[in-house]
Amino acid sequence: MHKPNRHPSGSEPPVTLFGPDFPFGFDHWLEHPAGLGEIPAEHHGKEVAIVGGGIAGLVAAYELMKLGLKPVVYEASRLGGRLRSQAFEGAEGVVAELGGMRFPVSSTAFYHYVDKLGLQTQPFPNPLTGASGSTVIDLEGQTYYAEHPSDLPAIFQEVAQAWADALEERAHFKGIEQAIRERDTARLKALWNELVPQWDDRTFYDFVATSRSFAKLSFQHREIFGQVGFGTGGWDSDFPNSMLEIFRVVMTHCDDHQHLVVGGAEQVPLGLWRHAPERCAHWPAGTSLSSLHHGATRAGVQRIARTAAGQFGITDTWGHERQYPAVLVTCQSWLLTTQIECEESLFSHKMWMALDRTRYMQSSKTFVMVDRPFWKDKDPDTGRDVMSMTLTDRLTRGTYLFDNGEGKPGVICLSYSWMSDALKMLPYPVEKRVKLALEALKKIYPKVDIASHIIGDPITVSWEADPHFLGAFKGALPGHYRYNQRMYAHFMQQALPAAQRGIFLAGDDVSWTPAWVEGAVQTSLNAVWGIMTHFGGHSPAENPGPGDVFDRLGPIALPD
Known part of the structure; x- marks a missing residue:
């Protein structure tokens, strides 16, 4: 069986989804x-x-x-x-991923089956990764363009550092991460079992708001963290969740190094x-x-x-x-x-x-197929990509761009949202959802006519409206x-x-x-x-x- 190495290169063993609750390989x-x-x-x-x-x-x-x-x-x-890939009519291999769409390389049991079936994967175009090319963050009407994290203003670096410091300060982050790398079950269980009774009854927001690293910063820093987050995007939808759930995500690198299935x-x-x-x-x-x-x-x-x-x-x-x-x-x-x-x-x-x-969380996605990956075009005035992977506080929240290769249509996930943001879309048919998303994106990209590139019929989902699911996933x-x-x-x-x-x-x-x-x-x-x-x-x-x-x-x- 062919087993490609998707893990980041380095001399240390990779972080995998080994525990922490049950550290079994x-x-x-x-x-x-x-x-x-x-x-x-x-x-x-x-x-x-x-x-x-x-x-x-x-x-x-x-x-x-x-x-x-x-x-x-x-x-x-x-x-x-909820691994549901809906094909766009007439476009072979061009799909909208209505459920799971990005899979951390730490998911080694899942990739056992991906590789057994001979399926191809490639890095997912998450914000501020090489796969996305460029990222636009749009908050409170202010737009920031970045091809690397260092391109963002200092306040974003301060938020990222505060989050890293909080994890180390209150959750043995580096120690647990190393125990996972080494599959040291005794060390991992000792560190993790100490956290369980401390954090089971406390929320994600409580962790952020009461951490020393965030307490010395402004409310705006916490607001940015909620809207933009870390790794895969904003996390304010998860603020009411148990902090243990968030620890598991970051300690096993679920939020990082993700691939899609081609x-x-x-x-x-x-x-x-x-x-x-x-x-x-x-x-x-x-x-x-x-x-x-x-x-x-x-x-x-x-x-x-x-x-x-x-x-x-x-x-x-x-x-x-x-x-x-x-x-x-x-x-x-x-x-x-x-x-x-x-x-x-x-x-x-x-x-x-x-x-x-x-308790199940709501989730909504809306996709369109476009004639080509036009977002790679360069703005003649700025030299930047005309459109980028986008994180915003507007209705769309997260917008992702998928290049399906030479000679194939592209796909845009106009909006990927959770909880209250997803519920805002629930009553509306797909055409209305596309219209609302395009109006929001027009305020970020006033010179880009996204609609002129759309071909075929749009695709949408609200998992909470499906009687066979009643929600997207547990929170x-x-x-x-x-x-x-x-x-x-x-x-x-x-x-x-x-x-x-x-x-x-x-x-x-x-x-x-x-x-x-x-x-x-x-x-x-x-x-x-x-x-x-x-x-x-x-x-x-x-x-x-x-x-x-x-x-x-x-x-x-x-x-x-």
């Missing part, structure tokens, strides 16, 4: 020649229901198939979940659906998830209940019930009380509290650590009552890193281990799985 487990494990032959061919055909469901289905089980995928909408991220889940593994227990060579399903998933799930025989009865949208010895639920947790009639006794009341308290609030710990640890079922065993959870909202695909992949691999052991299987001694080391490395449990 999922990438090493995946790539070990001994494999993930084995299931007793008498269980080969047995069916396992997979509720949801997003990346979590399909990674789990793919690995369970390799173990000799028969995954049966139920999908209410379309394969891929041709669309949806190729990863669709590729897993079609790919025939090199090595499969039980199934003949050439078997894929698609072939096991005769080319199509089953319909969405209407009901999950325990049957009289102790199996799980899964009833689909059309009223057809099938029984399974195990089931993996990967849909967003709210759907278990809104879209799916899920028998209450399958989870404890404390687990239901956790599932129902999950944990202060005090949510206990809920997250219950959901994440649920795959360890040895101590559960028999009536609650056999149903598993996965997805980025179960993970510690919501909104990042690596969390979905890692929780799906936890569930694979859980289902494997549910059938009497085990990981090889030379390649222990996540459940084999969970008692030693698992996340701490705060007292109720």
